[in-house]
Amino acid sequence: MKITIIGSGYVGLVTGVCLSNIGHQVICVDNNPDKIKTLKKGRLPIYEPGLLELMKECVKKKRLSFTGSIGDATKSSQVIFLAVPTPPKSNGDADMTYVENVARQIAQHMDSYKLIVEKSTVPAETGKKIRRTINLNLAKKYKHGNKILLDFDVASNPEFLKEGSAVHDFMNPDRIVIGVESKKAEQLLREIYKPLKPKILVTNIASAEMIKHSSNSFLAMKISFINAVAQICDRVGADVLKVAEGMGLDKRIGRQFLDAGVGYGGSCFPKDVDAFIRLSEQNGYDFSLLKEVRRINDQQRHWFVRLVEEKLWNIKDKTIGVWGVAFKPNTDDIRSAAALEIIQLLQAEGAKIRVYDPKALENAKKILHGVTFCDNAYTVVEGCDCLLLLTEWPEFKDIDFVQIRDAMRQTVIFDGRNFLDALYLRGIGFEYFGTGRGKAL
Numbered sequence: 135m136k137i138t139i140i141g142s143g144y145v146g147l148v149t150g151v152c153l154s155n156i157g158h159q160v161i162c163v164d165n166n167p168d169k170i171k172t173l174k175k176g177r178l179p180i181y182e183p184g185l186l187e188l189m190k191e192c193v194k195k196k197r198l199s200f201t202g203s204i205g206d207a208t209k210s211s212q213v214i215f216l217a218v219p220t221p222p223k224s225n226g227d228a229d230m231t232y233v234e235n236v237a238r239q240i241a242q243h244m245d246s247y248k249l250i251v252e253k254s255t256v257p258a259e260t261g262k263k264i265r266r267t268i269n270l271n272l273a274k275k276y277k278h279g280n281k282i283l284l285d286f287d288v289a290s291n292p293e294f295l296k297e298g299s300a301v302h303d304f305m306n307p308d309r310i311v312i313g314v315e316s317k318k319a320e321q322l323l324r325e326i327y328k329p330l331k332p333k334i335l336v337t338n339i340a341s342a343e344m345i346k347h348s349s350n351s352f353l354a355m356k357i358s359f360i361n362a363v364a365q366i367c368d369r370v371g372a373d374v375l376k377v378a379e380g381m382g383l384d385k386r387i388g389r390q391f392l393d394a395g396v397g398y399g400g401s402c403f404p405k406d407v408d409a410f411i412r413l414s415e416q417n418g419y420d421f422s423l424l425k426e427v428r429r430i431n432d433q434q435r436h437w438f439v440r441l442v443e444e445k446l447w448n449i450k451d452k453t454i455g456v457w458g459v460a461f462k463p464n465t466d467d468i469r470s471a472a473a474l475e476i477i478q479l480l481q482a483e484g485a486k487i488r489v490y491d492p493k494a495l496e497n498a499k500k501i502l503h504g505v506t507f508c509d510n511a512y513t514v515v516e517g518c519d520c521l522l523l524l525t526e527w528p529e530f531k532d533i534d535f536v537q538i539r540d541a542m543r544q545t546v547i548f549d550g551r552n553f554l555d556a557l558y559l560r561g562i563g564f565e566y567f568g569t570g571r572g573k574a575l
């Protein structure tokens with residue numbers, strides 16, 4: 135099938151490359167000419183494991199191309215996926231300007247049946263608004279009085295992939311959710327995903343949009359729940375790792391998304407929780423449970439900074455090493471990363487910060503100022519009064535901690551992800567502080 139993806143970011147590129155990989159003819163569009171130039175040169179503007187190799191293969195097989203022109207791409211495809219950003223506005227609403235602009239441009243260029251599919255996380259009722267925008271902007275030649283003579287469908291097909299394992303998630307989905315208004319749209323989407331042999335749930339557009347909101351908010355709630363539990367563990371001498379394990383053995387609960395630490399970040403959870411709270415408010419419901427999820431998440435970062443302050447006594451002029459600035463491992467993405475806020479809070483107290491991250495340093499340099507960036511996990515700790523682990527990159531497990539110990543001024547580690555071997559570290563002379571590990575260690 136001929137497919138266009140508009141917006142070649144983390145979501146759009148993974149979707150485009152993977153759809154091409156399962157046999158479709160895909161055009162990825164972006165309005166940023168630098169991104170298109172980079173992609174045409176066979177390079178990726180983002181880091182996502184496995185994506186580059188797959189992209190090169192698909193381009194070689196002539197099943198994947200890149201363009202800046204929505205017009206050409208619209209004309210040559212029957213199905214168009216929207217993967218443009220829906221960033222939060224200052225009042226918490228999702229900013230839908232990009233989606234509206236793209237819908238308008240599609241309308242101006244379409245000359246045959248199109249299925250327009252929302253991939254972006256959007257507020258409920260966006261489907262209706264896209265339909266209206268297209269109707270309003272279809273060229274006059276397709277309008278006859280109040281009648282529109284050009285057939286099109288709008289659908290919602292929310293994305294559930296996680297950065298860092300996005301290609302795997304796409305190829306092995308738990309479920310594909312299809313929100314449609316017509317049999318034709320359903321059939322086209324079923325056909326597109328057929329090679330993956332997925333479990334498909336078909337529903338109306340509003341329900342599909344709600345599934346996305348509810349799934350992300352529920353996962354965020356799991357994280358805040360375990361972070362609240364971790365706070366109590368610290369006070370009563372329990373170990374949150376054991377508590378999560380014990381809870382997770384109950385199949386109804388499950389172990390995933392019960393890792394306590396400095397809280398969730400990324401381009402989805404913070405924004406989606408905000409947007410769901412706003413959406414509920416606008417519809418006359420106070421979703422106070424979600425407000426608490428957000429508050430607990432914010433509080434975790436501040437609690438972590440207070441812990442560092444308490445243990446270092448004075449922050450001013452202390453040198454603090456940081457491992458990891460990406461919002462999670464295996465990505466270069468730092469959007470709403472806990473590390474950014476923690477670093478800035480410590481800088482405000484007068485700390486000197488040294489940072490290392492395997493993939494996210496270039497992005498971090500654009501945001502963090504007055505920080506020393508280091509190119510490996512060893513140099514970053516030189517002369518440090520403490521080390522903070524803020525992203526659980528696998529390579530941090532394989533470090534020679536004796537070397538780290540000898541390079542530091544004070545051997546104190548704050549593990550914001552409960553990732554390191556606390557007993558071993560204490561055994562070789564570190565003071566180790568995790569999250570919710572209580573007196574259990």
Ligand code: UDX
Nearest residue numbers: 141142143144145164165166217218219220232254255
């Ligand atoms: C984005 C949104 O953040 C998310 O809410 C949504 O679910 C999917 O799209 P992501 O892919 O992570 O997620 O964002 P980003 O990496 O910023 O990619 C968006 C791309 O769209 C960028 O490359 C940007 O240049 C492009 N874009 C933006 C357009 O092509 N046209 C526009 O009008 C606006």
Ligand code: UDX
Nearest residue numbers: 293294295296297391392393397398399400402461462
């Ligand atoms: C999320 C959803 O998982 C995905 O389904 C959706 O499509 C997009 O949003 P993503 O943001 O890429 O994916 O990463 P995810 O693995 O969900 O992690 C989000 C944040 O939560 C990260 O900052 C991570 O460190 C944090 N997290 C995750 C925890 O703090 N504890 C956990 O147990 C799990």
